Amino acid sequence: xxxxxxxxxxxxxxxxxxxxxxxxxxxxxxxxxxxxxxxxxxxxxxxxxxxxxxxxxxxxxxxxxxxxxxxxxxxxxxxxxxxxxxxxxxxxxxxxxxxxxxxxxxxxxxxxxxxxxxxxxxxxxxxxxxxxxxxxxxxxxxxxxxxxxxxxxxxxxxxxxxxxxxxxxxxxxxxxxxxxxxxxxxxxxxxxxxxxxxxxxxxxxxxxxxxxxxxxxxxxxxxxxxxxxxxxxxxxxxxxxxxxxxxxxxxxxxxxxxxxxxxxxxxxxxxxxxxxxxxxxxxxxxxxxxxxx
Numbered sequence: 001x002x003x004x005x006x007x008x009x010x011x012x013x014x015x016x017x018x019x020x021x022x023x024x025x026x027x028x029x030x031x032x033x034x035x036x037x038x039x040x041x042x043x044x045x046x047x048x049x050x051x052x053x054x055x056x057x058x059x060x061x062x063x064x065x066x067x068x069x070x071x072x073x074x075x076x077x078x079x080x081x082x083x084x085x086x087x088x089x090x091x092x093x094x095x096x097x098x099x100x101x102x103x104x105x106x107x108x109x110x111x112x113x114x115x116x117x118x119x120x121x122x123x124x125x126x127x128x129x130x131x132x133x134x135x136x137x138x139x140x141x142x143x144x145x146x147x148x149x150x151x152x153x154x155x156x157x158x159x160x161x162x163x164x165x166x167x168x169x170x171x172x173x174x175x176x177x178x179x180x181x182x183x184x185x186x187x188x189x190x191x192x193x194x195x196x197x198x199x200x201x202x203x204x205x206x207x208x209x210x211x212x213x214x215x216x217x218x219x220x221x222x223x224x225x226x227x228x229x230x231x232x233x234x235x236x237x238x239x240x241x242x243x244x245x246x247x248x249x250x251x252x253x254x255x256x257x258x259x260x261x262x263x264x265x266x267x268x269x270x271x272x273x274x275x276x277x278x279x280x281x282x283x284x285x286x287x288x289x290x291x292x293x
Contacts, residue, residue: 032056033056033057033274034054034055034056034057034071034122034124034273034274034275035053035054035055035056035057035069035266035274035275035276036052036054036114036116036124036126036269036271036275036276036277036278037052037053037276037277038052038114038278038279039256039277039278039279039280039281040112040128040130040279040280040281041280041281041282042106042130042131042133042280042281042283043105043106043107043108043133043282044105045101045103045105045106046078046087046089046100046101046102046104047102048092048094048095048098048100048102050100051098051099051100052076052089052100052114052278053097054070054074054076054097054098054099054116055069055070055071055097056071057275066096066097067096069097070096070097071097071118072091072096072097073091073119074091074099074117074118075116075117076089076099076114076115076116076117077089077114077115078101078104078112078115079112079113079115080110080111080112081111081113082110083110087101087103087104088101089101089104106130106280107130108130108132109130109131109132110129110130111127111128111129111130112127112128112129112130112280113125113126114126122273123273124271124272124273125271125272125273126255126269126270126271126272126278127270127278128253128255128270128278129253129280130253130280130281131168131252131253131280131281131282132163132164132165132168133164133251133282134161134162134170134249134251134282134283135162136160136162136249136283136284137159137160137162138157138159138160139156139157140157140159140286140288141286142284142285144287145244145287145288145289146286146287146288146289147289148288148289148290148291149290149291149292149293150186150236150242150290151293153235153236153239153290154233154234154235154236154237155225155233158226158231159231159232159233159235159249160226160229161218161230161231161232161249162230163218163230163251165218166218166219167217168217168218168251169215169216169217169218169251169257170215170216170217170218170221170232170249170250170252171213171214171215171248171249171250171252171256171260171281172213172214172216172232172235172247172248172249173211173247173250174211174212174213174235174238174245174247175206175210175211175245175246175247176211176239176241176243176244177243177244177245177246178241178243178244180194180195180196180197180198180200180202181194182194182243183195183201183241183242183243184241184242184243185240185241185242186239186240186241186242186290209240209241210240210241212238212240213238214238215257215260215261232249235247239288239290241290242290242291242292243289243290244287244288245288245289245290246285246286246287246288247286247288248283248284249283249284249286250281250283250284251281251282251283252279252280252281253279254270255269255270255278255279256269256277256279256280256281259277259279265277
């Protein structure tokens with residue numbers, strides 16, 4: 001599972017509304033639901049790295065065990081509407097609950113219908129339209145690690161964005177890959193150079209300051225500092241730690257957008273008959289090694 005999917009899956013599990021535990025009458029009761037979590041990546045195949053996770057919800061007060069929660073025997077298909085082709089996904093032999101098919105290439109601007117048929121007869125569906133391609137012009141490389149210094153980073157290596165729709169939502173996602181004891185603050189405070197624990201590093205759930213993201217409409221990205229062109233230069237302000245950081249610049253679909261801003265995201269990701277999110281994105285990933293001058 002790629003980093004973006006891993007982060008969001010953890011968030012999904014942590015925020016679910018799960019009703020009762022027999023052992024604690026005061027705890028919320030457990031309502032067993034089908035949880036779907038997956039993204040189609042434009043211009044890439046639906047490989048095992050981008051597999052769709054299908055599982056049952058588990059009681060929030062219990063240790064989450066994917067081996068127990070995973071749904072392994074569903075019939076999962078994806079239909080591309082324009083071509084009318086239907087592709088059956090296979091269950092991963094190494095990752096329980098994950099479904100994929102390397103032969104399914106995802107095309108920008110195409111609409112895909114997901115259908116999940118469970119052994120008990122229940123059916124879960126979802127639909128996503130992949131955003132149009134975006135063009136990203138920058139000195140940053142996508143095929144190698146970019147060794148950079150923090151000073152003037154965004155101004156020295158801006159990302160010029162070209163997009164078809166003024167209304168397209170762009171996600172800029174920044175994630176530090178260091179462990180908390182290796183993640184050194186760029187701006188230490190009170191001689192505090194490293195987080196004391198995971199709670200300080202990422203709130204225990206891959207949150208800030210380790211993981212910071214921004215959602216920006218394309219129409220609002222024009223910058224007077226760059227001749228009023230749509231530019232992402234402010235990504236430097238999302239980097240909190242030296243070392244390895246991953247940045248993704250993605251155009252996202254409406255399901256993923258709603259998942260981010262709705263009050264109950266697990267109910268707003270386009271899933272019918274279950275909870276979670278079935279979305280689509282297109283864009284680029286940059287690996288940054290932020291070093292001291």
